[in-house]
Amino acid sequence: MTFLLQSIFNGLLAGCIYALFAMGLTLIYGVLNFVNFAHGELIMWGAYFLYLFMESPLGLPLPIALIPALCLTILLGLSMDRFAFKPLRQANRLTLLITALGLSFFLRNGAQLFWGAELRTYGFEIKRGWKIFNISITTNQIAIILTTLVCIAVVYLLLHRSRIGKSMRAVSDNLELARVAGINTRRTIRFAWIMSSSLACIGGILLALDTNLQPGMGMINLVKAFAAILLGGVGNIWGALLGGIVIGFAENLGVLIISTGYKDAIAFGIMVLLLLLKPPILYGSQD
Amino acid sequence: MKKIFYVLFTLLGVSLILAPVAKAQDTYKIGAAIALSGSIAVYGEGFKKAIDLATEEINGKGGAKGKKIEILYEDNKSTPKDCVTAVRKLITVDKVPVIIGPAASSNFMAAAPVAQESKVVMLSAQGAAPALTKAGEYIFRVFPSDVLQGKGISDLCLQLKYMEVPIMYVNNDWGLGLKNVFVENFKKAGGKVTDEIPYDEKKTDYRTELIRATKGNPKAVVNLTYIVEGSVMFKQAYEMGINTQWICGSAAKAPKLVELAGKAVEGIIGTYPVFSQETKDYQAFRSLWMKKYGDAKIPIFGEYNYDMVHLIARAIDQGGYTSDGIRKALFEVAKGYRGVTGDKTFDQDRGVGSEYGVWTVKDGQIIDYKK
């Protein structure tokens, strides 16, 4: 029983991280209508930026190092848009997707060039988790759940209460119409990148706090985030959250039954199954 | 269209010109197709240090057969495909008669047929798969095969009276091969393997696998892990409050593991091919290392690579700088040769034997395990 509870808790935890990634991804998808393959690299660079400021020679404490790390990640996100995606606003999806794939490859290897392929940690002392109902919970894990909740609240407030959020949703619905209606689409797109990068940075740092830093850390988890998005409905923030948690559960409970070698296949399996059950999208390719 | 073909041909030409102009042979060149980038580059860097150390030492003493030796490194990018290309390049362009082969068994086995086909000697200092040298008579290993280690782990479990254990292993050639030998031996000796849990390399989260492995609170868990995966796993096990005796293989016996995982690896034990660190040779090796690199952090398998280069140099010295000469001389020079890693006499499968010891982590130091 403990065993099941622990799995469920771990599923929730993984789900929270997937959800943060998925939300960032879906924001961009909503506004610009393409899948940003390079989001995983934003996640990874976010985590590495924090490492940069926490290690010598700077050696800043975490709360302070967080600020420049966040700024740099946002800068990276914005320059990604400026140099890779902006020249391609009018291009078709295939072009955008290949660009994003190339960008992801570029940034992943960039990190490897800088920091090497080996694993790194923030160098905190490891602690035993607390036992609650016989399941072990660490401080970091509580931080992950709390941060996710805060992020969701902030995203919700920004999207539904602020003006920029409203224009973002308008752009999401229809870019051309929004432009005609006098919404500053450029500003909106920039804002979407800022939000997406911040979520990536926070998610990446949480992931690295809970585990380790490695140049491939973004890609692996991003693929799960994709599955979460498809599960929850493309372009839908809440769907992304729910999808992330479902995938987290499914993975953690699934390996109890099937071989752990197929752990990563679970997310895809769910995705494919779901796509098969969904009503066919017949002629939507031109929207 | 035309322009493009023009560009292509220029490119072809340039690459041809870039092909090395045959220089006067003032050194004996030895190829080394090791992982300098890619997934196992962490190991490759260490190997290179050890190889360089040995080369320097040999050349300092006048080299082999009157000439200095030179190592030509070729990056195998940790993938079988590039191993083949790297070895092929060393053979056809640099025309080396002897190659230090790729590290991981799967990579080595991809490249071995190429060397065998071209009749070039290839050696491995860390491939552990039993079938490693099957490609032919030109393929050697100076590292003991898994058959021995798998039995060693099984014996250790029995000795410590862990009759029912689950086994976790990193899902690659090394992990799977070792697991198979272990399971076979363990079952034969009356033990029971309760669960088999393969896991992927390079993951950041292994909690799911850990939960499954510790289902039913086993007293001990066999975990055939690498450094990186091990550090993540043991940390997470520690955080989750898992109390069990971890039993590892040789690949985890590294200062780096302790550095990464800290007190989480306290008390884990494992087997490793043992050689005495008290011998004069080993002390000399260690002091050389300290002199060159400024620390005593000898990387995993570093000693084997060091010994291998010495063996090659001796073989060149005796058999001459041809692949057949080296191949024949290797048997003779290795017979009774005691490098830093003990007896290197080749058996009929061109492999070496070894004894197995048990290591453990105590107070952040890797030491020999004593009951």
Added chain:
Amino acid sequence: MIETRGLSKSFGGIQAVSNCTFALKDHAITGLIGPNGSGKTTLFNLITGFIPPDRGEIYFKGKRIDGLLPHEVAIGGIVRTFQITRVLPRMTVMENMLIAPPRQTGEKFRSLWFNPKTIRKEERENRKKALELIDLVGLSHLKDQFAQNLSYGQQKLLELARGLMANPSMILLDEPTAGINPIMIRTIMELITKMKEWGMVFFIIEHNMDVIIELCGWIFVLDNGEKIAEGRPKEIQNNPRVIEAYLGI
């Protein structure tokens, strides 16, 4: 030729087409008019199978065609054009034309290897016909250009010619003169008239009343998804309900 009975379609509560019953008589050119958002294009989409109806039946030459997939409808003889042209941008004008004939032997993988003669013969014939049609619409000098390099008006012409190339029983034109200059409108009208003389049957959505009045022998008027009137052009022009719908009183 086309007949609908009680055809209805709604999108999320908005009734786009409601209980539409009409029958196209034997006029060569029939018009379909109505204010913006009155459901004209939806009706086209329903007939051609792009959207399945909620209720109602559609018949073509006496055969029921609702529930068929759009390509089946097209093969059955109804070819349509689009309000915003849909030429195949990165294919040449010639290729755009050659794509149109339905059920080409060369579209089957197996016949590529076992029936190359038939394919060559078909290709030759199609090419000849395509050239004639391209010539007719005055695009022969552009036949090896990508369709994306054509002006909007030229694209409209190409779409029209391509529709003809498909050898249909009937062509549905969705605003053939929208967004192009008056001279081009003239050209298109002349083309339609010419094709009519060759025996082609058209069903046209159009906003330009002059075009409709001049071309059509029969007109349907749609408002809020309902048919509010039908008749000869003269009758429609004087129908009070139509005037009301158009003026929005």
Added chain:
Amino acid sequence: MDLFLHLWVMIFIYTIFAMSLNLEMGYTGLFNFGHVAFFGIGAYVSALLTLHQVPFEFALVAALLAAGLLGFLLSIPSLRLRGDTFGIATLGFGEIIRMVFQNEVWLTKGPMGLPGIPKPVLFSYRFATLPQYLLLTLGFSVLTFLVLRIIIRSPLGRAFKAVREDEVAAVALGKNIFHFRIKSFVIGSVLAGLAGTLWGHYTTFISPGDFTLLETILVLLIVVLGGKGTELGPLVGAVVLIFFQESLRFLRLPAEWSRYLAPLQQMIFGSLLIFLMIYRPEGLLREKGAGR
């Protein structure tokens, strides 16, 4: 010289691989990011069969059939997916196939890989040495090229392009786009299987690590660089890319640099993709009829 023969063998294998992706992506507009799966299936099926003493001819046919069948199965969900979603689904599919290679140890020997794959014997002629193998791969490249050329220049190829350009317009003209999508996908898969088979018998050793996303990216880059939707593009792309990749080996850079060179090279690949997409999306060769 052997190295050059080796490189040309690689080039021809990759040309076949790229041509197959070009059919799907360049001509039919299908986003396939799991193409390496079919390459892998071809390699594994043929390797396993020949290792069990099945003659190469049969093993080759079986490998192609297996790849085609798998392509057919995967293309069915494509009926329900929009372009980029389908791309991600194929990416996932590629990974799942790799996991099958990795985990079904009883069949594939898992991560141990399959050593000792015999050299191909076609009609009792054994392709063992490098020049012979080069001939074999060259022959198959030419064959593939010709087959694809016939397809592409036929009404079938035209229909593929129509599907790529505008599905709605194609449907309105009576084209069953699903039909064409499936056809293109199956043909592409079969040819990728061919490339994989040739590769497996060439290296004589395959393991799951050979069939990762990296390979897909490489072949994608070849197609994009050469010019998607052109007949010779894949060959041009393969020549340029493989020579570029391997010419680094001849620069004799210090071994210490390798650590930086490999990521640097892949960074160049990545940025090359971006630059091509922004400044020359049509690649080195252009599709005919571009005009401006």
